[in-house]
Amino acid sequence: MNKLLTVIVDDHPIVIEGLKTLLKNEDNLEIVGGFSNGAQLLSYLNRNPVDLVLLDVTLPDIGGMELCQMIKAQFSATTILILSNHTERSIIMQTIQNGASGYLLKNSSLEELRQCIAAAVKGNICYSKEVVEIISRPTKNQLRNTPQLTRREKQILSLLAQGKTSQNIAQEFFLSSLTVDTHRRNLMQKFEVKNVAELIAAAHQQQLL
Amino acid sequence: MNKLLTVIVDDHPIVIEGLKTLLKNEDNLEIVGGFSNGAQLLSYLNRNPVDLVLLDVTLPDIGGMELCQMIKAQFSATTILILSNHTERSIIMQTIQNGASGYLLKNSSLEELRQCIAAAVKGNICYSKEVVEIISRPTKNQLRNTPQLTRREKQILSLLAQGKTSQNIAQEFFLSSLTVDTHRRNLMQKFEVKNVAELIAAAHQQQLL
DNA sequence: TAGAAAATACCTAAAAACCAGTAGAAAAAA
DNA sequence: TTTTTTCTACTGGTTTTTAGGTATTTTCTA
Incomplete structure (x- = not known):
């Protein structure tokens, strides 16, 4: 050989x-x-x-x-x-x-x-x-407490990751866009992030997408 | 033994x-x-x-x-x-x-x-x-439509995922925020997405983050 | 069934992002 | 050396998000 x-x-x-x-x-x-x-x-x-x-x-x-x-x-x-x-x-x-x-x-x-x-x-x-x-070793994400999301929040998170705006999402769910805004704000609060970009990154790291 | x-x-x-x-x-x-x-x-x-x-x-x-x-x-x-x-x-x-x-x-x-x-x-x-x-196997499929990014674009993409605004990024790299906006626009064009949220999601799926 | 959690919706105003172009300088490739 | 790509920066305008709030209704659940 x-x-x-x-x-x-x-x-x-x-x-x-x-x-x-x-x-x-x-x-x-x-x-x-x-x-x-x-x-x-x-x-x-x-x-x-x-x-x-x-x-x-x-x-x-x-x-x-x-x-x-x-x-x-x-x-x-x-x-x-x-x-x-x-x-x-x-x-x-x-x-x-x-x-x-x-x-x-x-x-x-x-x-x-x-x-x-x-x-x-x-x-x-x-x-x-x-x-x-x-x-x-367990991943960092598993050690870090992943935020507990409600059903609506998960739905909205997923559509946000698809590039939908609040208005788009509102239409899709027959909601007011103001409501979607609130959910969006709550999501960012739970993930302790400043904007959607970071939100999506964080969600992805925690395997939520 | x-x-x-x-x-x-x-x-x-x-x-x-x-x-x-x-x-x-x-x-x-x-x-x-x-x-x-x-x-x-x-x-x-x-x-x-x-x-x-x-x-x-x-x-x-x-x-x-x-x-x-x-x-x-x-x-x-x-x-x-x-x-x-x-x-x-x-x-x-x-x-x-x-x-x-x-x-x-x-x-x-x-x-x-x-x-x-x-x-x-x-x-x-x-x-x-x-x-x-x-x-x-699965990654090979993902690699097909992976856009070719320039060095600057990669840098900016990474900071976007950290929740930085165009202005933040501009300061960090001693650029005009308008320049960062242009890069951001080019990134979105390359990934064929509508906004940062989708951009980050796409980049993550392609393991670029 | 009372209380908690979730979902809904609104207001105002500032900040940031997005769109559609153009264009010169610098760097890299041919 | 010429050509191409990348990086840089601008104008001007529109849309969307973000940051403070508050508040009612619905849905769990203990």
Whole structure:
């Protein structure tokens, strides 16, 4: 079996070197490049075959998410493994949806890295132990008390998210637009927000839409 | 190293037998039990040490989700791997939330099963290839009509979601509020929406926030 | 069945958002 | 270097939202 052609992308050269050293003795993979930004990576990918990309999500030129998408769109055979210090749940989940095959924190052991690489190149997804803890932790939303909405408020919230004005909504429900205004105001009060934009964002974060 | 004490829980006896046969020759694990419902499993767990549970989510007496939680609450050292035919995205995500260390479809290969067991007992999470596809699928659809945003537009979109007014944003970026208005208008045009409320909702659905 | 919660509706006035254009400067791409 | 895109800013007008309130009726529910 051929060795896995592997590249490392990280804005810290130290991390690149560290990984190179760590993986030097792996007999099933070969580090063929280390890049400090997304543009360099894409340029390399256009010229050379690559099996595996070890990718940091914070890069100077382009977000790791977009980069993920771009790599997957153009080089679908290439496996992406995220190696990051980001411990936010939403970020982790997003990377997977953008085509990454796993997520590890930078303090992962070589053993974990091996494990995840093995799973990833076989097409599976693998999260390291620390990442598992983050994922299983209840989301912020669940900790934060989600406001208790009445039936009407939910209806109106949903129509607001569809871009309807108070008047539109009033017509739809055979109400006075003034009534809708009141509901709208109560909604904003319950969510402790200043305007509809923030209202919709908050509602979305709490999975109410 | 001791063998992994493994139990199988599935309401189809055939599946239990099949798995037993399949895993009989694995030298790192030993099947110590096969149960067709949750009560039997819990009763066994109370009397015997178990390292790994291969669990189906559809059981006659109790939902796999609840069972997962109960196992993890009482026997936190026990690893749970879901083995199911459910292909709904939300169910898969939920099992992880409830403490499972992985998810495989029943048509997975022995190789995949091995891979996931290995990852799971080390504390990682592992999804089989088919499951990966399910997880990544819905977003691909969403990505189709994702508008291409400029850097400024992204910045402004993000501040809008925080409930900032055009004037607030203008101050933050040392711009005229009229400029921010223009960006805001362009954003709405790109997303084909009528106002910020819908804009935020659309952006959220496309994971741009 | 009384009291609480929810839904309804109104007033005023300021603030902000939205519409439909135009247009120069700066930056990026070809 | 030329072309295109992005960012910037404006005019002028309309619509909608937001921020204070208050108040009656309906619907739960304890």
